Amino acid sequence: MNAPQAITVTLNPAIDQLVTLDALLPGQVQRALGSVQAPGGKGINVAAALAGLGISTAALGVLGRDNAGIFEALFAQRGIADACLRVPGQTRTNIKLVADGGRQTTDINLPGLALAEAHLDAVMSTLARYLRPGLAVVLSGSLPAGLPADSWARLQAQAVAAGADVLLDTSEAPLAAALAAPHAAMPWAIKPNREELQAATGLRLDGRDALLTAARSLLDRGLGLAVVSMGEEGALFATAQGAVIARPPQRARGSSVGAGDAMVAGMVAARLRGLDLADTARLSTASALAWLQAVPAREVDANRVQALAASVLLESCQWP
Numbered sequence: 001m002n003a004p005q006a007i008t009v010t011l012n013p014a015i016d017q018l019v020t021l022d023a024l025l026p027g028q029v030q031r032a033l034g035s036v037q038a039p040g041g042k043g044i045n046v047a048a049a050l051a052g053l054g055i056s057t058a059a060l061g062v063l064g065r066d067n068a069g070i071f072e073a074l075f076a077q078r079g080i081a082d083a084c085l086r087v088p089g090q091t092r093t094n095i096k097l098v099a100d101g102g103r104q105t106t107d108i109n110l111p112g113l114a115l116a117e118a119h120l121d122a123v124m125s126t127l128a129r130y131l132r133p134g135l136a137v138v139l140s141g142s143l144p145a146g147l148p149a150d151s152w153a154r155l156q157a158q159a160v161a162a163g164a165d166v167l168l169d170t171s172e173a174p175l176a177a178a179l180a181a182p183h184a185a186m187p188w189a190i191k192p193n194r195e196e197l198q199a200a201t202g203l204r205l206d207g208r209d210a211l212l213t214a215a216r217s218l219l220d221r222g223l224g225l226a227v228v229s230m231g232e233e234g235a236l237f238a239t240a241q242g243a244v245i246a247r248p249p250q251r252a253r254g255s256s257v258g259a260g261d262a263m264v265a266g267m268v269a270a271r272l273r274g275l276d277l278a279d280t281a282r283l284s285t286a287s288a289l290a291w292l293q294a295v296p297a298r299e300v301d302a303n304r305v306q307a308l309a310a311s312v313l314l315e316s317c318q319w320p
């Protein structure tokens with residue numbers, strides 16, 4: 001493969017076990033309607049969606065050697081360069097309980113393999129081989145036990161220093177640590193939901209104005225694009241050009257697992273294509289919708305995304 005346009009980093013990948021139920025009844029014995037396994041974890045899903053969007057992509061991360069086959073099959077099938085380290089043991093399996101015809105998904109995410117700082121060093125050494133100005137670097141997901149809360153911040157600093165565009169999709173202390181970076185080391189983009197942004201900034205973000213003010217202050221501090229997902233209300237996209245709320249034209253059925261990762265892939269594709277704010281919001285939302293419509297395939301089709309993008313509803317926002 002030639003030098004990829006994007007690399008995703010997943011420090012805590014997962015095999016997703018999707019268990020379909022009529023309805024979720026806590027505390028009761030239930031029989032499942034079906035169950036399938038799929039390779040997942042945030043950056044792995046982003047890589048799968050990027051491949052569908054026609055972006056040449058490498059996947060970097062840490063896989064347990066004992067059940068790496070399901071990831072290797074995905075990489076081979078989608079033409080994703082496998083840059084993942086292998087460590088002894090098994091990658092975690094996360095349980096996704098999909099009920100009510102796909103209208104409700106309950107995620108039970110397990111802790112995963114415990115890693116050591118030496119693993120982070122090994123990931124940084126591998127990343128260094130790919131880094132170049134303009135490379136899109138996606139740092140995605142939770143941190144496994146054993147890694148310090150500033151692990152993403154360190155990878156972010158390394159990638160930004162090399163001139164790469166960093167999209168960070170994480171939460172809690174790792175997000176707060178990364179957003180505490182100096183202006184020159186801030187990520188290009190983030191994609192928290194309202195609660196995650198609230199937790200990372202310590203601000204109450206109840207109304208739209210509070211959200212816009214928080215986004216504006218991050219843009220002033222060096223961020224290029226703030227995307228805040230708001231569930232059924234759509235997602236806020238804010239850049240120095242302004243802010244819009246994007247909503248899909250219809251709600252898709254099926255498990256929502258990975259739809260946010262497909263949105264991240266859309267943000268990256270928009271960046272690589274040099275799209276403006278409105279088209280970035282359209283492409284990213286369409287990418288998430290295409291993923292949802294393809295459930296359980298875990299892919300996006302570039303032609304479908306292009307068609308869906310035209311139907312995304314945009315509402316301009318005024319800065320408060």
Ligand SMILES: O=P(O)(O)OC[C@H]1O[C@](O)(CO)[C@@H](O)[C@@H]1O
Nearest residue numbers: 014040041042094109141142258
């Ligand atoms: O990295 P986290 O936050 O534990 O989330 C991992 C989960 O998120 C997903 O990537 C969906 O976004 C699943 O494939 C995976 O099970």
